[in-house]
Amino acid sequence: MFKNFKNPIFKQVFYFNLLYANPTITANAMKKKQYGDTPEDIFRRLLMKSYLMSSVFVLVVYTLIFLVIPLNKAPYYLDYTILVFFLLCILQTFTYFFNVFYNSKDIEGYMSLPIEESLVYRAKMAVVAIATIQMAIPIWSITSIYGFKMGLGYISILYGFLDFVLAGSLVVIVNMILMEGLAKTSVLSKFKNGIITAINIVATLANISIIVFLQTTSKARILSSQIEGRVEYGFISSLAKSHMGNLGLILVLSLVILGIYALIMKSVNGRFYDYIRKIQDGSGQKKRPAKENMEASHNKVALESISDFSIGSENGSEARIGLGLANETSQTKEDKKGQASGLGFSLFKYNLSLINEPTVITQSIVMNCAMPIFLFLPVLMDIRKEAATLELIRTNSGMAAVIIALVVAIFINAFSTTLSSIVVSLDRENYYYIKSLPISRKQYFMSKLIISTGINSILPMILILGVYIYVGIPVFDIVYALVLYIILCLSISSLWLIYDFKNVVTDWQNVSDIYGRLNKALVFVLTFLIFIVCFAMVMLLSFVLxxxxxxxxxxxxxxxxxxxxxxxxxxxxxxxxxxxY
Incomplete structure (x- = not known):
């Protein structure tokens, strides 16, 4: 891969995709003219600020966490941690890969140029690989610490680094294979958008099931080994405890990754662009003219269709919006109420049409529900086996219901991928068009807040109610907790919505570009703090009971x-x- 950077064309395509992968940092740097005398200065700044510094920060934090874990006494924890991080990396980057390769609008510019398809493919792979390998950094920390505690010395740091690079590369390879299958499936189907969404959801649920299974089985194995006083090794930990095992594992993984990479690249030319055309504009895909005639009924102020204006949804179809203003003579209070009601409903339908995109559904709605499941499902499975603990929760059902609702509300709304943090940017160029219309900032803001919070809360509400029924929480406590849940959701969502207004991105190539606005180190700190707060609340629950x-x-x-x-x-x-606005 590194020899590709000697090719000036590859380097320029790589830099171009790197800019699109970091839209906010790029826009701010260009606005402030921080790119210096040559454009390459901004690329170096991107690599340093968006990737290297945040990677070092993540490495330090996870090293401090893993240092306190007695890995030499519980080696199986190494296998469990690596598998969980590996699956989470796949879970969080799968749709990102598909968007960058097959749903980016910049690809149309390459098709008319005398550039090999494989070169564009490799350049995009290099950009997504940097972001993906970043997420595997905790593997470097835990494997290095494990090797050091097993007596391998400072060479464990080198082993850990190689394991981290290979694990990240393996995630890239797995995503490439899954992406190829997804591309073929979507090309063959006339319901491409639905197929992509369905496969993403199935992949998410499968990963969640595997991780929960690992949580429960690993906990049981570690506890049993501690009770029996024996040290139990897994497949990875048994190899990583010796020099020969480490070298053998590194060699085998390297050969597998290089072999699969060669097979993938062998068939890229002549197929990559063809898939893109069929996915974005293909004959099997029925275009959806999502015209939103946002008009208020029974009054003179009408929002009528006067032009076809592209929203540019990612699935290749175009959502159109046309709005106009008629002359206003006189209106009664009833007319104004009817106008407000009609406008509100039209805005609701328009905003709902923006969410019909695989990445938005998967990352902002389904994925946000995954974290509470990871946290609560193993705990609930243990609680049902302990009658005393279950009775204690039912005795203090009011507090238990509130803490469960608050933890879910924080997980669902506090992450930077929540729907309310991107719903304004989903308007694309229509954002500027809507600004010129007779719609107040308050009306526009409230329409976005209601749709984003409402859609974002459907699955979590079902999850919370399921937990309450499973545990046996009284009806009054359920209602009390749900009211607090709604208040907290609206409060957090409104702050994210203000952020999206102030940092709106309208020229994004795919939805993943919007998610990349925040600094990666800041996202990690935010995620880490959310986990700490939620874990502390769960611990507080068990202590206060x-x-x-x-x-x-x-x-x-x-x-x-x-x-x-x-x-x-x-x-x-x-x-x-x-x-x-």
């Missing part, structure tokens, strides 16, 4: 949520009072 302070803790959480809601409401009021 034994003290009988459930009512007091529930009241304290209620007060904190109301304070946060007031803060969010004040931010929203100040933001929506402004005249422009």
């Amino acid at each position: 034994s003290l009988g302070l459930g009512t007091q803790i529930r009241s304290a959480f209620t007060i904190l949520i109301l304070i946060f809601a007031i803060f969010s409401l004040s931010r929203v009021r100040n933001f929506t009072k402004k005249s422009g």
Whole structure:
């Protein structure tokens, strides 16, 4: 791969895709003219700021975490951790790969140039590989620490680095294979958008099931080995404890990865562009003219279709929006209410049409539900086996219900991939067109808040209700907890929505570009803090239950949520009072 950078054409295509992979940093740098005398300065800045610095930060944090784990006494934990991180990497990057390769609009520019398809393919692979390998950094930490504790010395750091690179490369290869299968499936089907969404959801659920299975079985194996006083090794940990095992594992993985890579690249030319044409504009794909005639009924202020204006949805179809203003003579209060109602419904239908995209459905809706499942499912499976703990929860059902609702609300809404953090940018160029219409900032803001929070809360609400019924929470406590859940969801979503307004991206190539606005180190810190807060709340639940302070803790959480809601409401009021967008 590194020899490709000697090719100036490959280097330029790589840099071009690197810019699209980091739209916010690129736009800010160009706006402030931070790229220096040559454009390559901005590429170096991107690699340093967006990848290298955040990677070092992640490496340090995970090293500190794994240092306190007695890996030499519980080697099987190494296998469990590597498998979980490997599956999470695939889970979080699968749709990103498909978007960059087959759903990016920049690919149309390459088709008319005298550039080999394989060169464009390799350049895109290099960009996504950098982001993917970044996510495998914890493997470097844990394998290095494990080898050092097993007496291999400082060469363990080198073994860990090679394991990290190979694990990241293996994720890339697996994603390439899955992406090829997805591309072929979507090309053969006339329902491409639905097929892609369905496969993404199935892949997500399969990964969740495997990870939950690993959580439960690994915990049982580690506990049994500790009780029996024996050290149990897994396949990876048994090899990684010796020099020969490490070298053999590295050699085999290298050969497998290089072999599969060669097979994939062998058949790229003549097929890559053909798949793209069929996926984006193919004959089997029925184009969806999502015209939104956003008009208010029974009044003179009508939002009528006056032109076809492209929203540019990613599946190749075009959503169109036409709006106009008729002369207004006189309106009664009933007319104004009808206008507001009609406009609100039209905005709702328009916003709903923006969400019908595989990456949005998978990353912003389905994936956000995965984390609470990882956290709660193993705990619930253990609770049902312990009658005393279950009875204790039912005795303090009010506090238990509130903590469960709050943990789910935080997981669903606090991540940077939540629907409310991208719903404005999904408008694309229509964002500027809507600004010129007689729609107030408040109307536009509230329409986005309602649709993003509502859609984002459907699956979590089902999940919460399922947990409550499973545990046996009374109806009053369920209603109380759900009210707090809705308040917290609206509060967090409104802050993300303000962020999206202030950092709107309209020239994105695929939805993954919008997700990449935040600095990766900041995203990691935010994710880490969310896990710490939620884990602390779960631990607090188990501790407080034994003290009988459930009512007091529930009241304290209620007060904190109301304070946060007031803060969010004040931010929203100040933001929506402004005249422009």
